[in-house]
Amino acid sequence: MRQADYLIIGGGLAGAHAAETIRENDNSGSIIIVTDEKHIPYDRVPLSKNYLLGKIKSEVLYVKKPNFYANQKIELIVGYKATKLNPKNHIVDISDGTQINYKKLLLATGGQARRLSIQGSDLKGVFYLRTIDDADAILKTMQESKSAVIIGGGFIGCELASSFTKKNISSTIIEVGPKILGRVFDQDTTRWLEDYFTRKGVKIMTNTTPTEIVGKEGKVSGVKLQSSQTIPADFVVIGIGIIPNTDLAKDAGLEIDNGIVVNQYLQTSDSDIYAASDVARFYSPVFGRQMRLEHYDLAIKQGKLAGENMTGKSKQFEELPYFFSFMFDVRIEAYGDLSKYDKMITKGSPTENGNFTKFYLENDVVNAVMMVTRKENVEYIKQLIHSRKKISDASILIKEEQMVVSKT
Amino acid sequence: MSEFIKVAQVQDIPEGTMKEVKYNEESVCLVNTGGKYYAIGNVCTHEEGPLAEGTLDNFEVECPWHGARFDVRTGEVIAPPATRPVPRYEVILKENDIFIRKTEK
Secondary structure, three states: EEEEEEEEOOOOOOHHHHHHHHHHHOOOOEHHHEEEOOOOOEHHHHHHHHOOOOOHHHHHHHHHOOOHHHHHHEEEEEOOEEEEEEOOOEEEEOOOOOEEEEEEEEOOOOOEOOOOEEEEOOEOOOOOOOOOHHHHHHHHHHHHOOOEEOOOOOOOHHHHHHHHHHHHOOEEEOOOOOOOOOOOOOOHHHHHHHHHHHHHOEEEEEEOOOOEEEEEEEEEEEEEOOOOOEOOOEEEEEOOOEEOOHHHHHHHOEOOOEEEEEEOEEOOOOOEEEEHHHHHHHHOOOEEEEEOOHHHHHHHHHOOOOOHHOOOOOOOOOOOEEEEEOOOEEEEEEOOOOOOOEEEEEEEOOOOOOOOOEEEEEEEEEEEEEEEOOOHHHHHHHHHHHHHHOOOOOHHHHHHHHHOOOOO | OOOOOEEEEHHHHOOEEEEEEEEEEEEEEEEEEEEEEEEOEEOOOOOEHHHOOOOHEEEEOOOOOOEEEOOOOOOOEEEEOOOOOEEEEEEEOOEEEEEEEEOOO
């Protein structure tokens, strides 16, 4: 049996950053990262954007260069899966047949693309996007394609539509809900985004349910809708969210609730096991509730914090959620929790590429701030949300000078 | 005041391209846009992406990792997710040689 002071399952952003932080805090403890992908830890975020646009090679996606791991004495087990976790004996079984006895364990197992089970979803030319290998397969198909249907109008779907359109592939987004990105943004913003995408040449079909992916000789030729209309397509990408990879933790008896439940220290129901990023349902002291998020920024910050706490610290995860996305010439970023608000204040008025900011308030407390191709004083915004103070006169938020003066 | 250091020759960096050079230990993104040379820090202030491997559009460089944009003339942030500027370097040409030095704040 092998021994590891620190064992990390998962080769994404959280896993790699945890390993780095552990090394910064413990220069002699043994660290092993296990990843079931055939790549060293990499960043998925550019896959739907710059990677599919052909702007970067896969090496550029690596979180750390290959020699980093050897230099830092971090062992990588690449291409094998953790198959069983025994918390009582502190043992993880690996699919190469070995067992690892850990002192502290981090589950950064991420998620997998949610599958759409309709007829024809196994045809050639139907893709999901989660890994470099997925992206490479899409890239190859893009070169011989003129049209695409994207099922799902979330971030992945919208970013793909932008990348495909830039590569002269005419794109249709099919979304079952009433708006693209409707589960993320307010109606005002989604309406603006829909207009924007339409202006850029993307066809958007909302309130639309796909019933079958149709094909010829085993290859995709289009998507059939509930209305029995068929949208022709050379290929189809399905982006309907991810399912957190909780099986290992669940079978081990750890507490699960749409993700592995962790406390504010990112500790699971077993105090020697931590979880971070996409797979973790964590407690936010700022918002006083549990959340599970799939954001770049969170993956890094939770990875680092879990790593630190695994070395003996007890730091709370107090960071605000932050995400960003690019589509065509629009850049969207948001701080805080956009899921709860009863009032919305808009600063600026939408121009060609956006240039507006929205404040989301609940009971006069700012929960989130979103910027669409607009710069604000980020420190002020973070403070505003962190403070949990009631804003009696919300018009103060849209005053330009306020944003500048209230710097820390 | 810091010293000028020779970092490249003009033939190393054709118009519309970028190249990573070293200024002492610092990684620097050397830019030729429209026949004019600029130099800014090569390490994106968001998550340390390599700017010279990104894309150059007139005076804007876009980080290949997450699309943060910087003005090559000033180092200032043009687009998120970066929030802090990258350092800026002065560039001078002596015949075919390109020299840079760090601009004091």
